[in-house]
Amino acid sequence: MVDILKDLLNQPLTPWLSGAGPEGEIALTSRVRLARNLQNQPFPGRAAPAKLGEIVAELQEVSTELAAADGHEYAFVKLEELAPLARYVLVEKHIISPNHAAEPENRALIVRDDAGVSIMVNEEDHLRLQCLESGLNLTDAFNKANAVDDVIEAKHDLAFMEHIGYLTACPTNMGTGLRASVMVHLPALALTKQVGRIVAIATQLGLAVRGLYGEGTEAAGNVFQISNQVTLGRTEQDIINNLSGVVKKVVDKERTARELLANDxxxxxxxxxxxxxxxxxxxxxxxxxxxxxxxxxxxxxxxxxxxxxxxxxxxxxxxxxxxxxxxxxxxxxxxxxxxxxxxxxxxxxxxxxxxxxxxx
Structure with a gap:
């Protein structure tokens, strides 16, 4: 566990940020995140500290279960045992959220040796699992997330209602509990003053465009995250297909803008x-x-x-x-x-x- 965490904190470039994936010069990374909660347990925002501790103790087994399933090593890290600096390095590396880092007591992280799979325990939901792939590769990220979800659900009872889907702390995540996002680098669209129009179109299509570190952050270095906003009433495949289609169009727009700059x-x-x-x-x-x-x-x-x-x-x-x-x-x-x-x-x-x- 110590070596996995040490490598994660010190490693300058994780595999999923290598730029080696499809459309990798523009679409830097793809992420699929699933929100899950344990049945008959209060959501983290409503749970007493002792109850949160019980949830952390139960979910500690997940690291062992995942290791047995896919052959990778996993680390289970209690956030309160990490120095603040280490927590915020994990934020900068897109492994945990700023909110997770800010409130470490009775919260934890489960992370794979290549950082391609990570799970925040007791963030807004009991489990926020995310899977990352290099480039525009939402399908592989989703397949990986689905496999992780199957391992967890085989051993732990999750909050689920047949007519609604997965129950989550925030109503906007109910249903599939799936948030997919692609991190894109759009310097040519920024230089040609077209980013505002792209953001407006994406919003009309039910997508969100945020900054480098997601919700509430600015697009530093012309890097944006494009993600779905709606999870209820849509299948996982619909969400993945819709986002992939929009991002491909954004990639094409960026390429056109680059050609314009290069030629004119x-x-x-x-x-x-x-x-x-x-x-x-x-x-x-x-x-x-x-x-x-x-x-x-x-x-x-x-x-x-x-x-x-x-x-x-x-x-x-x-x-x-x-x-x-x-x-x-x-x-x-x-x-x-x-x-x-x-x-x-x-x-x-x-x-x-x-x-x-x-x-x-």
Whole structure:
């Protein structure tokens, strides 16, 4: 367990953020999340601390059950035993939610050795299980989540009503309990001022468009999460198919916008992305927000063949390693203030870009 958690906290790039999946240069990751609750137990928001502790104790068995089913190792981690820094590194790596990290008492995490499966225990629901895949790959993410759900349901009685479906703390999750999302990188649509229209269309189609860390967050680095909003009255396959179809259209729109920039604004585009690369390559200090925006433009330049001195996966990796809590974890016992973080972030980016140059 210790090794799994240590690797998860220190590893700069998890497999599902590698960019190797379908449409991976634009659709970075696909996630399927299922909300489940134990039968005859109060929802976490209504449960006394002792009851929450009972639920954690019962669900500790899930890690063993899943390991027996798929051959991977799983760690069971009580969040209250983790330092705040470790919890917020897990938030930055999309393993737990900010709310889960903020209230660690009688809450836990079950996570697979490759981080492709993780389960929050006693977040808004007793079980929030998520499965992630690289690229636009919602079908595989759903199949993986369904297999995990089958293992859990075989050993634990879940709250379910035939005419409604799975019962959840929030009514918007009832029915399938399924939330699917795709993280997309849309720099060309942002540069051509089309993101607002894409968001409006997606909303009309019953989807939500949020920022890098989901609900309530901004789209840092031109990275957005597109997800379904409705779970009741729709089948899992309908949700997956609808979201996949919309995301494919968004990917096509982004590609069209990239072609427009490359053909009609070639010199201006080259100037912009090389300036961004130059700042990142030589800056001595840089904020988290500026780093993500410049990295987004550099990734666009890489994808369009304007820049050939860095690999595409640099962007995916630095999405994680330039975050404030990951930097503090990297620094160890040395407490970083904001200025220290900006210096370390710039040093990390310089080192990574230098290592990725073809001529070095």
């Amino acid at each position: 604004s070639k010199d201006a585009l080259a100037d912009r992305v090389w300036r961004a690369y130059g700042v990142l390559r030589y800056a001595q200090r840089i904020s988290a927000e500026e780093a993500l925006m410049l990295l987004s433009e550099v990734r666009l330049g890489i994808d369009l063949g304007v820049i050939d001195e860095a690999a595409p996966e640099v962007f995916n990796e630095l999405l994680v390693t330039t975050r404030p809590n990951f930097l503090q974890n990297l620094a160890g016992e040395t407490v970083l203030n904001q200025g220290d973080s900006n210096i370390l972030r710039a040093r990390l980016i310089r080192s990574k870009l230098k290592g990725g140059c073809n001529n070095v």
